[in-house]
Amino acid sequence: xxxxxxxxxxxxxxxxxxxxxxxxxxxxxxxxxxxxxxxxxxxxxxxxxxxxxxxxxxxxxxxxxxxxxxxxxxxxxxxxxxxxxxxxxxxxxxxxxxxxxxxxxxxxxxxxxxxxxxxxxxxxxxxxxxxxxxxxxxxxxxxxxxxxxxxxxxxxxxxxxxxxxxxxxxxxxxxxxxxxxxxxxxxxxxxxxxxxxxxxxxxxxxxxxxxxxxxxxxxxxxxxxxxxxxxxxxxxxxxxxxxxxxxxxxxxxxxxxxxxxxxxxxxxxxxxxxxxxxxxxxxxxxxxxxxxxxxxxxxxxxxxxxxxxxxxxxxxxxxxxxxxxxxxxxxxxxxxxxxxxxxxxxxxxxxxxxxxxxxxxxxxxxxxxxxxxxxxxxxxxxxxxxxxxxxxxxxxxxxxxxxxxxxxxxx
Amino acid sequence: xxxxxxxxxxxxxxxxxxxxxxxxxxxxxxxxxxxxxxxxxxxxxxxxxxxxxxxxxxxxxxxxxxxxxxxxxxxxxxxxxxxxxxxxxxxxxxxxxxxxxxxxxxxxxxxxxxxxxxxxxxxxxxxxxxxxxxxxxxxxxxxxxxxxxxx
Numbered sequence: 001x002x003x004x005x006x007x008x009x010x011x012x013x014x015x016x017x018x019x020x021x022x023x024x025x026x027x028x029x030x031x032x033x034x035x036x037x038x039x040x041x042x043x044x045x046x047x048x049x050x051x052x053x054x055x056x057x058x059x060x061x062x063x064x065x066x067x068x069x070x071x072x073x074x075x076x077x078x079x080x081x082x083x084x085x086x087x088x089x090x091x092x093x094x095x096x097x098x099x100x101x102x103x104x105x106x107x108x109x110x111x112x113x114x115x116x117x118x119x120x121x122x123x124x125x126x127x128x129x130x131x132x133x134x135x136x137x138x139x140x141x142x143x144x145x146x147x148x149x150x151x152x153x154x155x156x157x158x159x160x161x162x163x164x165x166x167x168x169x170x171x172x173x174x175x176x177x178x179x180x181x182x183x184x185x186x187x188x189x190x191x192x193x194x195x196x197x198x199x200x201x202x203x204x205x206x207x208x209x210x211x212x213x214x215x216x217x218x219x220x221x222x223x224x225x226x227x228x229x230x231x232x233x234x235x236x237x238x239x240x241x242x243x244x245x246x247x248x249x250x251x252x253x254x255x256x257x258x259x260x261x262x263x264x265x266x267x268x269x270x271x272x273x274x275x276x277x278x279x280x281x282x283x284x285x286x287x288x289x290x291x292x293x294x295x296x297x298x299x300x301x302x303x304x305x306x307x308x309x310x311x312x313x314x315x316x317x318x319x320x321x322x323x324x325x326x327x328x329x330x331x332x333x334x335x336x337x338x339x340x341x342x343x344x345x346x347x348x349x350x351x352x353x354x355x356x357x358x359x360x361x362x363x364x365x366x367x368x369x370x371x372x373x374x375x376x377x378x379x380x381x382x383x384x385x386x387x388x389x390x391x392x393x394x395x396x397x398x399x400x401x402x403x404x405x406x407x408x409x410x411x
Numbered sequence: 412x413x414x415x416x417x418x419x420x421x422x423x424x425x426x427x428x429x430x431x432x433x434x435x436x437x438x439x440x441x442x443x444x445x446x447x448x449x450x451x452x453x454x455x456x457x458x459x460x461x462x463x464x465x466x467x468x469x470x471x472x473x474x475x476x477x478x479x480x481x482x483x484x485x486x487x488x489x490x491x492x493x494x495x496x497x498x499x500x501x502x503x504x505x506x507x508x509x510x511x512x513x514x515x516x517x518x519x520x521x522x523x524x525x526x527x528x529x530x531x532x533x534x535x536x537x538x539x540x541x542x543x544x545x546x547x548x549x550x551x552x553x554x555x556x557x558x559x560x561x562x
Contacts, residue, residue: 345428349450349475349536350419357415366451373451379473380451409476411424 004306007298008389010035021359024394029177029338029385030363031227032208034291038230041290045283053282054256054273068282071289072272075237078292079222080213083242088275089285092236093204094124096223097171099238099275100200103251104169104221105132108198113138114166116197118154118183119145119375120176123368125202125223129171138168149327150179150376159191167197174212175205178367178383179328180311180335182206189218198244204228208295208387209337210304214239226284231291235284238275245271252277303388307337310386310395314339317399318384321406327376338385340367343402346409348380354408355382358401360394418530419476422523426480431487436469441550445472445543447535452478456543463493465548470540477524477533482540484521494548501541508537 008014011033016023025033045067051060053068069084076084090096109115115133117126119142133140143159146152154172163170170192175182189199200221206212208229214222221244226235240248250257250268254277259267268274295303315331318324323344329335343351348364355362363383366373373379384398436457445454452474459466468490470482485504489497504521507513511528527537 347473347475347479350477353418353475353530353533354415365449370451379453408419409424409427411428 004388005391008391010037010294011389012036012039014389018359018361019357021397024358024360024390024397026384026386026390026394026398027361027363028228028387028390029205029367029383031233032230032387033389034232035230035294037294038232038287038290041287042232042283045286050283052279064282067286067289068280071285074289074292078212078296079207079237079239080215081239082215085271086214086239086242086245088238088240088245088272089280090223090236090238091234091281092225092227093202093223094236096221096236096238097125097200097202098128099251100221100223100240101128101132103248104198104244105129105136107247107249108168109133109136109138111137112166113168114162114164115140116143116162116167116170116192117141118143118172120150120179120181120369120372121171121173122177122202122204123370124204125171125173125200126371129169141167143172145179145372145375148376149325149330150181150372151328151330151333153181153329154183154188156187159188163191163195163197165195167192167195169198169200171200171202173202173205175203175209175336176328177205177338178340178369178372178381180338180340181328182334182336185219186217193218205336205338208291208303209300209307211300220244226288226291229288229291230294231288232284235281235288237288240271242271245275248274250274250277254278256280298388306388307386310390310392311335311337311339313392314384314386314395314398317395318402321399321402323406327378327381337387338383340381340383342378342381343406343409346405348382350409351382351402351405354405355398355401358397358404360398360401362398417526418533420523420526422484422520423476423480426483427476430470430479430483432469432483432490434469434471436467438467439469441547443543443547445539445546447474447539450474450536452536452539454478454482454540454543456482456540456547458544458547460494460548460550463495465489465492465494465497468544470543472540474539475533475536477527478536478539481524481537484524485540485544488521489544489548497548498545501545504541505538508534 013033049063051064053065072087073084076087144155146155192199198220201219203224207224222239227233257277326341352362352364365380438459439457441458454472457469468486508527
């Protein structure tokens, strides 16, 4: 695999010891680390440009507004949106999906309608639809996942049967945060469009890991977080097709999003302002633009290739461990840069505690996927998730640590 | 970081590998469930109350070694005790897992839980089964959840 070790120099946090060992950060599915350029963008903004946006006439406000709107344009280019106004800043994936579920759901869902999702959504792309369906008297249905270990991906034959004209909206993940499954998102959007259903994609796990083009995918809405793509926490994006956003009522109201206000009522500005009531998260939006610059300078196709090389090695080495059950795509099949597994006789939390003693950051638990865990007959798994700064040596450290854990618990 | 062998003592490992009184209790007249929503640990305690005395007790569930071993130890220590006695034992256990200190030496095998106090994130793992047991014993067959009680 290509030598990417120089990339590690860009990430200050990686150069530390944890419990007496050099940190091995393999919890990238939860959040990624931040390069110096993103941290600098935050500091620069607060040291030089900090001001409120849009309504100020002074120099700092103009600079802040230009940088904030510049970030919107940068992100529109990052996902190839047709218009920067299609990029709404939110707190993250969860808020983005909730906005669609509340605003679009409230306006369009009726009793008898069907909302479709899949059996392997993160709670953030599941619970908002349960709530929206319940509020409207609509029915929520799930496209099944194939395989005892979830290795077969979405049941596309079942999807074809489920996609009836009653389906008003189809929400699905791009990449499963637990299985590592990569959904054929363009194909799913095509199928949904054929029955007139609106599509919502949870791109939290894909956005920082591979090229993504909303026009090529053909989705109506797409949600992601900044913090999983080298950006700050507290900032995310809801992409929405202009034609849909123009007809959508705001979810929150207040300052900044109104055109005219009288004592009797108010009218709304167009998107994106209509959906950004109050002072927005200016600093983090600007730093998210810097994260886009960072990822594109490396090349997202190259990041995807690096991810694939790492996960291929990880699958090979982890599969060789005794008593391991890896969920999601089988060895050799396409998967994203994570491996989720269960050890016979050792609970995930014990695995994570022991790995931490070796300086390795993993995640153990249900990964906000309780129904999926139940379906697979599991209560928790351990997940190792990789990113652009991880190395083959780190996978070797992981394997060594896991062998120590197995030995300890076997007695 | 504290040495993990303080947390994972041999008594804990033994009870994790071979949990005592695990499974449903056919004669149970009380049952209570506990869960820890943040990590997914689950514990159901079955209990036969003979008057004020815990005649028999068992547990089922899933969780880390600490939670499984603590539940297993809990069944051994509560069987045959009256409800007030059970509450007194739990008060000692709670003190042990939060401070590492024991007042008396009557905790015997439970002293293996002393290491938990050095790992604050694991205190809830050690107390989940005990909460479910006390809820069952006190005729309060509700779900004990770590989000609604403290430790």
